[in-house]
Amino acid sequence: MDSQPCVYILASRRNGTLYTGVTRYPSQRIWQHKGSFVRGFTKRYGVHILVYIELHDTMPAAIKREKQIKEWKRVWKLQLIESVNPSWRDLYEDFLRKPSIVIPAQAESSTPARSKRPWIPAYACMTESGIQVRATRRAAFTVSTSAATSVTGRLHCGPIQT
Numbered sequence: 371m372d373s374q375p376c377v378y379i380l381a382s383r384r385n386g387t388l389y390t391g392v393t394r395y396p397s398q399r400i401w402q403h404k405g406s407f408v409r410g411f412t413k414r415y416g417v418h419i420l421v422y423i424e425l426h427d428t429m430p431a432a433i434k435r436e437k438q439i440k441e442w443k444r445v446w447k448l449q450l451i452e453s454v455n456p457s458w459r460d461l462y463e464d465f466l467r468k469p470s471i472v473i474p475a476q477a478e479s480s481t482p483a484r485s486k487r488p489w490i491p492a493y494a495c496m497t498e499s500g501i502q503v504r505a506t507r508r509a510a511f512t513v514s515t516s517a518a519t520s521v522t523g524r525l526h527c528g529p530i531q532t
Contacts, residue, residue: 374394375392375427376425377426379423380418381419382416382418389403421458422451
C-alpha cells in the first residue's frame with residue numbers, strides 16, 4: 371500500500387455534515403469511513419462521501435493544512451469544496467484510478483481571516499482529455515502526471531466559470 375499524506379473532506383450529502391481528516395493512507399482510510407468501520411463521528415452522522423482531497427509531500431504539511439481547514443468557518447469549507455467539486459460527486463473512485471492533485475508550493479495565507487474569501491489551493495485532476503487545473507487565486511503549483519513528468523510554474527487565473 372502506497373503512503374501518500376493527504377487532507378480530505380467527507381460529507382453526508384450536498385451542503386450536509388462535513389468531516390475533515392488527515393491520513394498517510396487515503397485509499398484505506400476513506401474505505402474505512404465509507405464502510406462505517408470507523409466508530410465515531412463519520413459513522414454516527416453518515417458522513418461517507420469524499421468531496422475534497424489534497425495530497426501533500428509530508429505528513430507534517432498535511433497535518434498543518436488539516437488544522438488550518440478545521441479552523442475555517444463552514445462557508446469557507448463549502449467554497450473550497452465547490453471550487454473543485456461543484457456537483458459534490460463522490461471523488462473516491464476517481465482518486466483510486468488517478469490520484470493526481472496539485473498542491474501549491476507555498477501557501478499565500480495560513481488562514482483566510484484576512485479577506486472575505488478564503489485562500490483556496492490550486493487543484494488538478496487527470497481526466498480522459500488530459501490534466502484539468504482549477505484555482506481561484508494565484509498559486510505556485512506542481513503537476514505530476516502518470517508519465518513521471520512534472521510541470522512547475524506560476525498559475526495565474528481568475529474566478530472559475532461553472
